[in-house]
Amino acid sequence: MRQIDVLWGDDGDDGRINWLKVSVPLLLCGLFLAVMWFFLPAEQWLLLVGMMVAYIVPPLGRETIIPVCILCGIPWWLAAFALAFLDFAGGLFMAWNFPLVLRIPRIGPWVSRFVAAGRTFLDRRPWLERLYFVGLIAFVALPFDGSGSIVGSVVGRMLGMTKTEVLSCITIGGIIGSFAIALGIDYIVNLIPEGTGFWVSLAVFLLIGTALLVMYRSYSRKQETNA
Known part of the structure; x- marks a missing residue:
């Protein structure tokens, strides 16, 4: 396994908050919701916002959020894209602000617990370290306990991956996982x-x-x- 500092604090960061790096992922989410406002009825837009918030807060995952969205009338492809987009935005935020996240009261200890969960996951599945890129994609795509952009970022750093590699894996895994579940649910709905x-x-x-x-x-x- 390649060795890179676990906390992603090795890029010359002097400890000051870079508000651009903090705000860009949030602004992207806001822009996405603003665009959706013009294409969805108000009820479905509010539902989509609620489901996206629920996806960020554990323990609900895409295997729960996507079926609810589809049953409530949101197109399957939009439900899948929304959660995949959240995975990308979350991965981008973690890549740029990981040391900052650990300093936030309450959230920092919460992320630290996910660090322990990620280490446990790696200890039980050593094949991830041999197939680190494909393995991290599978970790994000499949509904494992604690999988997602936050823990995926931590696991990627444990595997010695760069920020770009981790963000790529999170994006690809989010797309595969979300669209696979959405397609399956849409097929079942048609039955x-x-x-x-x-x-x-x-x-x-x-x-x-x-x-x-x-x-x-x-x-x-x-x-x-x-x-």
């Missing part, structure tokens, strides 16, 4: 007979999600037992 109520459709998705979660948990426990 459900027309006229089926919202709650019945939601129950179907919850059952499918629960089954997948149980299978993943069983696989994880088996891997831990073998280790």
